[in-house]
Amino acid sequence: MTGREAPSNLELRANIHKRMHISSTSPGSRKHAVNKRYNRYAVGRIIEPVTTPVNNAATKGRKGKISNKNAAAGTDAANGTTSNGSAGFSEVDSEAALKGSLTPAGKPTADNSLGLDIEANDVGYIATVQIGTPPRDFKLLVDLSSADLWVGGEDCHSEGGGCGNHVFLGAGSSSSFVDTKQQFQVTYGSGAVAGDIITDDINVAGLDLKAHTFGVAAVESVDFSSDQTPFDGLMGLAQSQQALTLVEALAKSGLIEDAITSYKISRLADGKNDGEITFGGLDETKFDANTLITFDNVNRDGFWEGGMTVSVNGQDLELQDRTAIFDTGSTLIIAPDADATAVHQAIPGAKSDGQGGFTIPCSTAASVALTFGGQTFAINPQDLAFVPVDPDDPTGDCLSGIASGEIGDAKEWLVGDVFLKNAYFSTDVTKNQVSLAKLV
Structure with missing residues (x-):
């Protein structure tokens, strides 16, 4: 259209x-x-x-x-x-x-x-x-x-x-x-x-x-x-x-x-x-203005995308030149297979299901964080543990909110609601920029 x-x-x-x-x-x-x-x-x-x-x-x-x-x-x-x-x-x-x-x-x-x-x-x-x-x-x-x-x-x-x-x-x-x-x-x-x-x-x-x-x-x-x-x-x-x-x-x-x-x-x-x-603007009651960062959109196809780094429990995974496409219409985070594997290798108790998905302990306290423009945004462990594999056992293994998949570029992630619930975010068509801030 x-x-x-x-x-x-x-x-x-x-x-x-x-x-x-x-x-x-x-x-x-x-x-x-x-x-x-x-x-x-x-x-x-x-x-x-x-x-x-x-x-x-x-x-x-x-x-x-x-x-x-x-x-x-x-x-x-x-x-x-x-x-x-x-x-x-x-x-x-x-x-x-x-x-x-x-x-x-x-x-x-x-x-x-x-x-x-x-x-x-x-x-x-x-x-x-x-x-x-x-x-x-x-x-x-x-x-x-x-x-x-x-x-x-x-x-x-x-x-x-x-x-x-x-x-x-x-x-x-x-x-x-x-x-x-x-x-x-x-x-x-x-x-x-x-x-x-x-x-x-x-x-x-x-x-x-x-x-x-x-x-x-x-x-x-x-x-x-x-x-x-x-x-x-x-x-x-x-x-x-x-x-x-x-x-x-x-x-x-x-x-x-x-x-x-x-x-x-x-x-x-x-x-x-x-x-x-x-x-038309931002709702200042929703975020800490001191944490607001703005960066250029690097996508040429109409999507909203920015450069990022990834860490787990405070340790940088050293994934170089990674970018994230932001998407409210996507529930999960989808990462290239090697990146998704690296993230879950750093999460105690994580396992691959062999089909691009991962499980993690429902009780996980692991802190997976994405950094944009020098500002780090941690994903709440509750968002990371998306849903129990067995609904009768909410203390067992949960489906991870990060899965693997092909996004296009080998270093490109799709960052959906699992992350976006943890930040205030804004897009500006005129400036072709994205803004993120920590919630209050």
């Missing part, structure tokens, strides 16, 4: 496992097995491609600061420990993994912000916007590694029938809906969608964006059409090339100061539900 051909190395990224799902092995059984981890990297393209290269030139711009609606609210964000102050896996996550439902976000603490609902045990983060005339609520998965916004259409179909228990958009429900008759198709590692490019009005955190261009899917794979999928579409916030992303359109329309998007994603076990996405 962005109008650019996917670079050849992105085809490799279709093999990345991104989202975690838990499904029962038999009806009524308490034993649960981890299914595929899915990829949402878009390797498809619009039918009429545009070959103009992505513009990465850093132009003049300023980081905006967002005013607080409640200066006292939301200041107790995750502090790097589990909800009870102990290391390792939380039973709260186990119950959420089994139920697979959404935990609603609290009220955002900054203007121009949307709360981020938590999917299952921190599997994904979902924002609600209003689309159409009259406006109706649509739940959108926030995805930092794609640049397309789409929702299901009124004529949507999938294998075996319709597109599930979701909200759909079309001329029958919105008087401001305009179909351009141009087609789009996007293929993700977890499935695919195809349909028409349309324009319609979108309200984002009280900001009225008129005639925004995005996709309405006439066909969805079962990964998106399933009743168990708790969102109605995707909000891609990588850098666009042709069709503007939501934040770029808000900035172009003068509704926000600059095309800045900032994120605080919550850890379910903390019970704070204070996740939010902020458009």
